[in-house]
Amino acid sequence: MEHGIDAMVRCLEALSAAPVLRHGLLTYTLTPAHGARAGQPVESGVAESEAQLWPATPPHWVHLPADVTIPASNTGASPHPGWVGHSRDIKGWAQEINHGMAWLSHVRSVIAGATA
Numbered sequence: 001m002e003h004g005i006d007a008m009v010r011c012l013e014a015l016s017a018a019p020v021l022r023h024g025l026l027t028y029t030l031t032p033a034h035g036a037r038a039g040q041p042v043e044s045g046v047a048e049s050e051a052q053l054w055p056a057t058p059p060h061w062v063h064l065p066a067d068v069t070i071p072a073s074n075t076g077a078s079p080h081p082g083w084v085g086h087s088r089d090i091k092g093w094a095q096e097i098n099h100g101m102a103w104l105s106h107v108r109s110v111i112a113g114a115t116a
Helices: 005-016 048-054 099-112
Strands: 020-022 025-030 042-047 061-065 075-077 081-088
Touching: 005 025, 005 048, 020 075, 025 048, 025 099, 042 048, 042 099, 061 099
Parallel strands: none
Antiparallel strands: 020 025, 025 042, 042 061, 061 081, 075 081
8 A cells, every 4th residue: 555645645635636846835726615715625634744654643733724714723823934733633443434535524524624
């Protein structure tokens, strides 16, 4: 089984998420179905260092542009200028069959909680 950043890139490419590695962050685009950003393409990202164990271990941090406001979020620095990392656990990872779809669904649910 393939693993690491290259495997995550291929997963996201297969799902048409347009992944690009920049500033130590693997960025990709998705469109949430719910919340303040519903129907709008939103860029998100994963730190390159966190993708090294993909798909055995999912990334913990969801990186988003600073203008995506998520209330009551534990935040941290992002390697990408103008972005913020949001601490988010993902449950049930070991049971997933399609890790790429599970990851994008997780990120969509995080973005659905955005107020701006």
